[in-house]
Amino acid sequence: MQSFWKKLEKPILGLSPMDGVTDAPFRYMVAKTGKPKVGKPDVIFTEFVNVEGLSRGAARLLNILLYSEIERPIVAQLFGASSEDFYKATLMVCAMGFDGVDINMGCPANNVIKGGGGAALIKNPDLSKKIIQAVKYGVDDWANGKNLKSAGIDSEILKWIDNFNICSQASARKLLGVGVKTRLGYDSDISEEWVSFLSERNIDVISLHGRTLKQMYQGQADWDAVSKSAKIAHDAGKIMLGNGDIKSMGEAKEKCKIYGVDGALIGRATWGNPWFFDEKKTSVSKNEKLETLLEHALYFKKIFGEKHFSPLKKHIAHYVKNFDGACEIRQNLLALKNFDELEDALKKLIQK
Numbered sequence: 436m437q438s439f440w441k442k443l444e445k446p447i448l449g450l451s452p453m454d455g456v457t458d459a460p461f462r463y464m465v466a467k468t469g470k471p472k473v474g475k476p477d478v479i480f481t482e483f484v485n486v487e488g489l490s491r492g493a494a495r496l497l498n499i500l501l502y503s504e505i506e507r508p509i510v511a512q513l514f515g516a517s518s519e520d521f522y523k524a525t526l527m528v529c530a531m532g533f534d535g536v537d538i539n540m541g542c543p544a545n546n547v548i549k550g551g552g553g554a555a556l557i558k559n560p561d562l563s564k565k566i567i568q569a570v571k572y573g574v575d576d577w578a579n580g581k582n583l584k585s586a587g588i589d590s591e592i593l594k595w596i597d598n599f600n601i602c603s604q605a606s607a608r609k610l611l612g613v614g615v616k617t618r619l620g621y622d623s624d625i626s627e628e629w630v631s632f633l634s635e636r637n638i639d640v641i642s643l644h645g646r647t648l649k650q651m652y653q654g655q656a657d658w659d660a661v662s663k664s665a666k667i668a669h670d671a672g673k674i675m676l677g678n679g680d681i682k683s684m685g686e687a688k689e690k691c692k693i694y695g696v697d698g699a700l701i702g703r704a705t706w707g708n709p710w711f712f713d714e715k716k717t718s719v720s721k722n723e724k725l726e727t728l729l730e731h732a733l734y735f736k737k738i739f740g741e742k743h744f745s746p747l748k749k750h751i752a753h754y755v756k757n758f759d760g761a762c763e764i765r766q767n768l769l770a771l772k773n774f775d776e777l778e779d780a781l782k783k784l785i786q787k
């Protein structure tokens with residue numbers, strides 16, 4: 436059995452995982468803009484989700500992993516620092532029908548680092564190795580018929596997954612692709628050594644953001660370092676996706692050629708821009724932005740419910756910019772209190 440990664444046409448241009456942004460409604464909006472290679476990303480990553488929480492039975496965390504069929508191939512990203520919990524969480528995402536699972540070894544957030552996960556794993560190769568092994572065991576065990584109950588997975592989680600699978604076509608016994616998304620290093624660039632280490636592991640793909648943890652998002656991503664790492668990964672037969680500061684599809688394709696990577700992940704340039712992957716879309720009118728925001732908001736309400744209006748606000752701020760009068764409209768929309776008010780306001784603003 437081959438994972439989906441091997442079947443993708445290069446360059447592989449995907450939606451990068453972003454906590455608080457690549458939620459199910461946003462991913463849906465991005466996926467519905469087209470077909471692969473004509474408007475839609477070649478692969479889509481979820482926000483990251485904590486394995487320790489999943490393992491404890493916090494079923495609400497699985498809402499982060501909701502997805503719809505049009506998002507395929509879809510990769511669930513996991514973070515944490517316990518290999519046992521990674522094993523269980525991997526079985527869960529397998530049972531939910533994901534195409535791939537990705538291990539976060541790049542997050543610079545303090546709360547993640549303090550727990551030993553995210554980019555802290557760059558400083559802990561022994562644990563990184565154990566985690567990768569655990570994820571691989573999870574993927575293989577699932578493909579070989581492992582039963583989730585016998586793996587000690589919490590009953591609330593089992594119920595949630597059963598419910599999800601009633602609504603989707605998930606849960607085939609397929610072999611998921613395994614990847615690691617990481618940075619050049621912790622406080623200095625050790626990418627050649629680190630990527631050599633990762634390339635010896637049993638994974639399909641390495642996604643490399645061209646900054647260290649210490650840099651957070653400052654300065655520019657170092658694509659020369661990404662390029663050197665790509666050679667190392669290729670020698671070991673791994674797929675390498677570069678990441679950092681890409682602003683357009685044209686730039687993404689050019690970077691893949693110049694720096695010899697198999698593809699790229701795009702993050703911030705997609706904010707409020709679900710059309711990013713559609714090269715033909717050179718401009719988006721004010722009306723189209725507002726109509727898309729309305730559709731996004733209605734879908735957001737349908738999935739997460741009336742009470743979850745606040746988390747939508749960052750999307751409102753992302754859509755409502757770069758047109759005449761955007762600043763005032765944005766301020767007004769951000770002052771609203773619920774979905775009904777937003778729907779009314781948008782309907783008045785949208786010109787028929």
Ligand SMILES: Cc1cc2nc3c(=O)[nH]c(=O)nc-3n(C[C@H](O)[C@H](O)[C@H](O)COP(=O)(O)O)c2cc1C
Pocket residue numbers: 451452453454455456481482483512539541542616644678679680681700701702703704
């Ligand atoms: C708000 C925000 C949330 C992010 N959340 C995640 C995450 O959950 N997992 C992850 O691997 N990277 C995460 N990232 C990093 C992005 O996936 C990406 O690596 C980074 O933004 C650089 O790419 P870009 O310049 O195209 O945005 C996040 C970045 C931002 C700005």
